[in-house]
Amino acid sequence: MLIVLDNARDAEQVRPLVPGSPGSAVVVTSRYRLTSLMVMQGSRPLTLGVLSDDEARHLLAHRLGRKRIDAEPEAVDSLVALCTGLPLALAIVAAHGAVHPQFSLTALAAQLRDSEQSLDAFLCEDAPADVRAVFSWSYRQLAEPAARVFRLLGLHPGHEITVPAVASFAGIGRRAARETLSDLSAAHLVAELTIGRYSQHDLLRAYAGELADAHEKGDDRTDAIDRLLAHYLHSAFRAAVLLHPRAGPLIDVPGHPPPRVVPAEIPGYAGAISWFETEHATLVATVRLAAQTERHTYAWQVPWTMEEYLDRRGHRNDSLFLQKTALEAAEREGSAIGQAHAHAALGRASHWPRMDEKSRHHYEQAARIFESLGNPVGHAHALIDISHICEHQGNVPEALIHGDRALELAQGTDDGRALARALYFSGWYLAILGQAAPAITRCREALLLERDIGDVRGEAFALDALGSAHHRSGLHTEAVAFHRDAFILFEGFGDRYGQIKSLRNRGDALLAAGRPGEARVVWQQALDIAIEIGDADPGHVFPDLIRDRLTALG
Numbered sequence: 001m002l003i004v005l006d007n008a009r010d011a012e013q014v015r016p017l018v019p020g021s022p023g024s025a026v027v028v029t030s031r032y033r034l035t036s037l038m039v040m041q042g043s044r045p046l047t048l049g050v051l052s053d054d055e056a057r058h059l060l061a062h063r064l065g066r067k068r069i070d071a072e073p074e075a076v077d078s079l080v081a082l083c084t085g086l087p088l089a090l091a092i093v094a095a096h097g098a099v100h101p102q103f104s105l106t107a108l109a110a111q112l113r114d115s116e117q118s119l120d121a122f123l124c125e126d127a128p129a130d131v132r133a134v135f136s137w138s139y140r141q142l143a144e145p146a147a148r149v150f151r152l153l154g155l156h157p158g159h160e161i162t163v164p165a166v167a168s169f170a171g172i173g174r175r176a177a178r179e180t181l182s183d184l185s186a187a188h189l190v191a192e193l194t195i196g197r198y199s200q201h202d203l204l205r206a207y208a209g210e211l212a213d214a215h216e217k218g219d220d221r222t223d224a225i226d227r228l229l230a231h232y233l234h235s236a237f238r239a240a241v242l243l244h245p246r247a248g249p250l251i252d253v254p255g256h257p258p259p260r261v262v263p264a265e266i267p268g269y270a271g272a273i274s275w276f277e278t279e280h281a282t283l284v285a286t287v288r289l290a291a292q293t294e295r296h297t298y299a300w301q302v303p304w305t306m307e308e309y310l311d312r313r314g315h316r317n318d319s320l321f322l323q324k325t326a327l328e329a330a331e332r333e334g335s336a337i338g339q340a341h342a343h344a345a346l347g348r349a350s351h352w353p354r355m356d357e358k359s360r361h362h363y364e365q366a367a368r369i370f371e372s373l374g375n376p377v378g379h380a381h382a383l384i385d386i387s388h389i390c391e392h393q394g395n396v397p398e399a400l401i402h403g404d405r406a407l408e409l410a411q412g413t414d415d416g417r418a419l420a421r422a423l424y425f426s427g428w429y430l431a432i433l434g435q436a437a438p439a440i441t442r443c444r445e446a447l448l449l450e451r452d453i454g455d456v457r458g459e460a461f462a463l464d465a466l467g468s469a470h471h472r473s474g475l476h477t478e479a480v481a482f483h484r485d486a487f488i489l490f491e492g493f494g495d496r497y498g499q500i501k502s503l504r505n506r507g508d509a510l511l512a513a514g515r516p517g518e519a520r521v522v523w524q525q526a527l528d529i530a531i532e533i534g535d536a537d538p539g540h541v542f543p544d545l546i547r548d549r550l551t552a553l554g
Contacts (some may be wrong), residue, residue: 002027009141011036027357031138033186049191050085050201059087065096075105077190082112084202088131135207138187145176146183151216152224153190153200154208158282163196164262168231171260197278225244225289228263228300232286234277235264236305242272244308273494276309284318291325299329300338305344312457312495314533319349338371340378347385348540360389380409384425391429400429420449420458424465436473443469457498460489464502467509476513480506496533500513500526504546516553523549 001024008014008030016040018026028034028043037043051059057080061069069076083089096107143148152169161169167177181198184190190198200208216224234257257263266275276283283306290298303322310319323345330338347362363385370378380540387402403426410419427442445464450458467482483506490498503526510519527546 001025005029008032008034010034011040015041025334031188035186037226051087051090052081052085054082056080056085056090060094060097061092063091064097064105068097068182073104075109078109079105079112080221080238082109083110086131086201086203089133089203092131098545102437112518131203132207133212135204138189139207139211142183142189143186145170145172145181146187148216149177149180150184150189151211152208153209154205154212155216155221155225156228157285159205160193160197160199160282161197161262164235164264165228166198167262168260171224171227174262226295227258229286229290229295229302230258230261231263232279232283232304233298233302233305235259235266235279236283236302238263239266239272239275240308242266242306243276243312247432263304270492273309275315276306280309280315280318282437284322287322287325291329296329296333296334297335297338300326300333300335300342304338304341304345306350311348312493313496314496316349319345321347336369336373337375340366340373340382342373343369344378344382344385347382363389376409376413377415377418380406380413380415380422383409384421387429390515391432395433396429398554400426400433403429416449416453416459417455420446420455420462423449424462428465428468431472435471439469440466440473457493457495460486460495460498460502464498464505465490467502468505471505471509471512479509480513483509496529500529500533500546503529504549507549511553520550521552 001019002191003017003019003024003026005014005017005026005028008028010032011034014028014030014034014037017041018037023260026043028037033045034043036435038045057069057076060076060079079090079093083093083139093108093112097103097105099330139150141146148168149170152166154171156165161176163174163181166172166181170177170180172180178196181190185192185198189204193199214220264275266272287299287302290296290302303326306322309317310316310322318396324340327339327342327346330342343362346365346367347359350356350359350362363382367379367382367386368375370382383402387399387406390396390399390402403422406423407419407426410422415421423442427439427446429439430442431435431439442460447459447462447466450456450462463482463486467479467486470476470482471479483502487499487502488504490502503522507519507523507526510516510522523546527543527550530543530546
């Protein structure tokens with residue numbers, strides 16, 4: 001016999017119905033994993049996910065007819081995207097289209113899009129087939145701890161969440177968070193993407209959001225969102241400090257997170273890069289949530305923690321959005337230090353690689369505020385950034401004035417990073433002005449200082465500046481070696497702009513040394529990276545700069 005046991009509540013409901021003798025096949029369907037059936041009865045699981053886009057189109061064509069589907073392909077694509085592969089949602093949409101053949105699929109897609117954040121578009125006259133009703137069958141079986149976490153997930157701004165984030169959000173420990181997520185995963189109300197990382201279908205998120213609006217109110221809701229934002233801020237701050245040593249002293253983030261907030265565990269530099277890459281989209285969504293709910297401190301501090309990562313990876317558009325949000329939040333909060341950091345970050349996001357008056361305005365605002373706050377480290381960094389703009393605009397003497405002033409400020413502090421940065425920037429300007437000996441001395445001193453404080457990225461910049469100083473001094477072979485070593489470091493920690501810059505400079509030195517073939521190779525390598533960045537940033541100008549060099553070679 002073939003025995004079908006449909007919609008099983010749990011393993012105990014099924015176990016007495018499983019034949020004890022061979023010769024029969026049993027198919028069990030359930031919203032739950034029924035793991036004990038695998039252990040005790042040796043059953044084999046077959047997990048059904050959502051439909052692929054092609055499968056979804058096939059379902060719509062079967063229900064609505066191929067002719068109607070082929071007539072409006074763009075509308076069909078929209079319907080498939082909005083239903084996100086959920087068979088029941090597709091079936092309801094197809095039923096609406098079949099009942100109303102006079103409606104175009106374009107109109108149906110528009111109606112669905114208007115109610116994308118709710119389940120109203122998936123209402124069905126027969127309650128058992130309604131999306132809300134089907135979801136509620138699984139939700140009502142949950143114990144309250146898991147039910148509450150499910151509701152809170154409807155308030156989470158991102159599409160993925162981790163065990164520590166859930167522990168913070170719900171105000172429970174890691175173990176309890178892991179257990180509740182396991183319960184939700186067993187009920188197929190979340191999906192475990194990797195160990196400890198979960199996602200949720202868009203329509204389930206909408207359903208969870210409706211439940212949260214109905215049940216999570218007042219102080220409990222406010223406290224949950226505050227804990228979630230604190231989780232991301234403190235986790236991002238830990239990653240930022242690992243990514244760049246100067247992250248620590250420039251911003252006032254409390255060393256210990258608030259009660260019941262569980263930050264992520266981030267092991268070292270590689271772990272920091274990996275964490276930022278994985279949480280990138282969620283952090284952007286978190287900043288939006290903080291701004292929308294007028295949690296101004298979070299709305300400017302989280303972007304600050306992301307600045308170094310975004311700069312290294314070339315995510316200029318995200319950086320501009322986040323820092324504009326940060327500046328507005330800091331202004332609304334009345335935080336001078338927040339405004340200074342946001343202006344400085346906006347200057348960097350605006351100038352690299354364009355470097356125009358807009359970025360100079362932000363740097364000057366940052367310098368003014370840092371000076372008024374009596375913050376010489378921030379003031380020095382801002383002056384160095386202004387000097388970079390001056391140099392790019394061809395006013396090297398003015399660049400050196402700002403660089404020397406930054407050096408003077410940094411020498412009065414114990415911040416080695418600011419001092420090293422002032423040394424190699426001012427050294428580079430001296431090289432351009434033909435003062436070879438002091439230029440090389442400053443750049444070499446910066447290199448030793450960066451190595452002493454363990455700032456590998458700063459070491460890469462110092463090596464590149466030292467190479468440029470040697471190149472300007474006519475020592476082209478030595479320059480090639482310094483630029484090569486800088487590239488190796490930039491490549492090691494994934495700084496794509498740094499890679500382009502050091503390759504460009506190495507090519508210049510190679511050409512001056514009479515090695516045009518080698519120059520062509522490294523410039524082509526730089527162009528490949530520049531084009532990759534340009535795909536994500538249409539306004540990026542590095543590809544043209546490198547192409548000009550290659551064209552000049554003939």
